[in-house]
Amino acid sequence: MGKGEVRRVAEPYDTELGAAVARAQEGDEDAFAFVYDLVQPRLLGYLRGMVGDEADDVASDAWLEIARDIGRFRGDGAGFRGWSATIARHRALDHLRRQKSRPRATLLEQDLLETPGRSDTAGEALESLSTGQALALIATLPQDQAEAVLLRVVVGLDGPAAARVLGKRPGAVRTAAHRGLRRLAQQVAPRSTGAVTNPAARTLGSAR
Numbered sequence: 597m598g599k600g601e602v603r604r605v606a607e608p609y610d611t612e613l614g615a616a617v618a619r620a621q622e623g624d625e626d627a628f629a630f631v632y633d634l635v636q637p638r639l640l641g642y643l644r645g646m647v648g649d650e651a652d653d654v655a656s657d658a659w660l661e662i663a664r665d666i667g668r669f670r671g672d673g674a675g676f677r678g679w680s681a682t683i684a685r686h687r688a689l690d691h692l693r694r695q696k697s698r699p700r701a702t703l704l705e706q707d708l709l710e711t712p713g714r715s716d717t718a719g720e721a722l723e724s725l726s727t728g729q730a731l732a733l734i735a736t737l738p739q740d741q742a743e744a745v746l747l748r749v750v751v752g753l754d755g756p757a758a759a760r761v762l763g764k765r766p767g768a769v770r771t772a773a774h775r776g777l778r779r780l781a782q783q784v785a786p787r788s789t790g791a792v793t794n795p796a797a798r799t800l801g802s803a804r
Contacts, residue, residue, distance in 0.1 A: 609634055613673030621667050628666070632659065635677060638751050639684050645734060645746045646688040654691050658684040678757035681747060685761055733780055740768075741776030748773045 613634050619627035636655065643651035643658075661683050669679055734742050740762075747758040747769075758773075759766040 610673030617676050641750045642746050658687045682761045737776045740772045744772035745776040
């Protein structure tokens with residue numbers, strides 16, 4: 597596998613998630629709580645990359661919409677992760693428009709960077725850093741690359757699902773993720789040899 601390439605595998609809980617979604621659509625409140633527990637950590641990590649410390653409030657708005665519209669969802673567990681990420685992204689963009697601000701970096705939840713199945717070079721290198729350092733590095737990427745990396749690596753979506761969230765073609769998202777991860781790998785490499793970089797002044801979506 598080449599440097600910067602993303603290998604996506606099905607999440608081990610997708611079957612359980614799909615079954616729980618089906619029960620939640622029938623009004624099972626315990627099933628909906630189970631769905632929330634499975635999806636929320638990664639969804640919150642994605643939103644932290646989008647709106648920083650406002651992620652909890654935006655996530656609450658997203659879950660209100662998810663709860664309202666879950667009966668309209670059609671698909672499996674992996675599809676639900678993509679559907680919920682789309683809703684979360686729309687709420688994040690609404691928030692940013694209201695705040696007239698650009699997406700900014702903050703801390704990712706530690707467990708989001710410890711998920712299995714991400715064997716790409718940059719992903720492994722990011723896991724060796726603190727959460728603050730990892731998200732600060734992602735924040736140095738252009739916005740299209742940063743969002744592609746967040747959706748592929750943090751939320752765990754495959755190329756077509758990430759493309760649907762972003763409203764782009766799968767090839768464009770794969771290219772953005774590849775370029776973003778390749779750039780991250782180049783930035784992480786000097787750190788392993790003791791070089792110091794300072795990406796703190798960057799925000800998610802700012803061009804280098």
